[in-house]
Amino acid sequence: MFNLANAHRSIRSFTSQDIDDSLLNDILMTGLRSSSSGNMQTWSVIVTRDEANKRRLYELHVEQEMVLEAPVVLTFCADVFRMREWIRVNDSRQSFDDLLGFLTGTVDAVIAAQTISLAAESVGLGICYMGTTWWAADEIIDLLALPKGVFPVTSLVVGYPAENPGLRDRLPLALMVHQEKYHCLSNEEIRAGHAEREEKAWARYTAVDSVRQRLAEAGITKVTDYYTSEFKYSKELHRRVSEMLLETLQAQGLWL
Ligand SMILES: Cc1cc2nc3c(=O)[nH]c(=O)nc-3n(C[C@H](O)[C@H](O)[C@H](O)COP(=O)(O)O)c2cc1C
Structure with a gap:
């Protein structure tokens, strides 16, 4: 297992x-x-x-x-x-x-x-x-x-x-596991905890020429830019889908 x-x-x-x-x-x-x-x-x-x-x-x-x-x-x-x-x-x-x-x-x-x-x-x-x-x-x-x-x-x-x-990178377990109470990370801990992700995910995204070019044209220079860009999970996408979900949940009888 x-x-x-x-x-x-x-x-x-x-x-x-x-x-x-x-x-x-x-x-x-x-x-x-x-x-x-x-x-x-x-x-x-x-x-x-x-x-x-x-x-x-x-x-x-x-x-x-x-x-x-x-x-x-x-x-x-x-x-x-x-x-x-x-x-x-x-x-x-x-x-x-x-x-x-x-x-x-x-x-x-x-x-x-x-x-x-x-x-x-x-x-x-x-x-x-x-x-x-x-x-x-x-x-x-x-x-x-x-x-x-x-x-x-x-x-x-x-x-x-x-x-x-191959296996994809993962954030360190310490970022997910909290002992007794939630621990909010300091800026230093956030940077250290995400360093490997920043490096490996960026290398993966930019390994393909066409993607690298698209990111450069959109002014995307780091992984967090990418996550919230139009190519992935933008705020606009989230708003549009959230509104649809709310309406659909109501239509399916799964709201209040
Ligand atoms: C809820 C959920 C939704 C996901 N949606 C997609 C998807 O739409 N397309 C896709 O290619 N991968 C999708 N994935 C796969 C994730 O990208 C993948 O699990 C993550 O990058 C880690 O890679 P790994 O599963 O190979 O370890 C999804 C994973 C989860 C858990």
């Missing part, structure tokens, strides 16, 4: 080899064993194998090639619909159609996604998460016919790796 977890790297290029149905089923079964709030398992996963559906997902996931290459795309959803349906048929008192229900489902879905990721990796498959799930949540809901109470929270592409990338 230690070796498996410590060998993780995202895979974004896949061979044409399909994933056997029974193997995929075994992998998905491990998600069932995940902890979940109240053992309600307020998550669902939509399996996409169909080429036309994958093409539409590819468009929604900002044309990330890996969506077309991977034999399977998994969209993990917070799902209080199923729980509410069970409550309905039993004539019990309703609940869960609110922000807390959404957060409960989101945590359950992400825990299951990570269990399933590790299971997939343990049999030689590669995975990559897609944060673009949030960016197109409204259209993914339409494509996957998600009823009220179901909301897409993350997606995975899964397939046999056609690349063998």
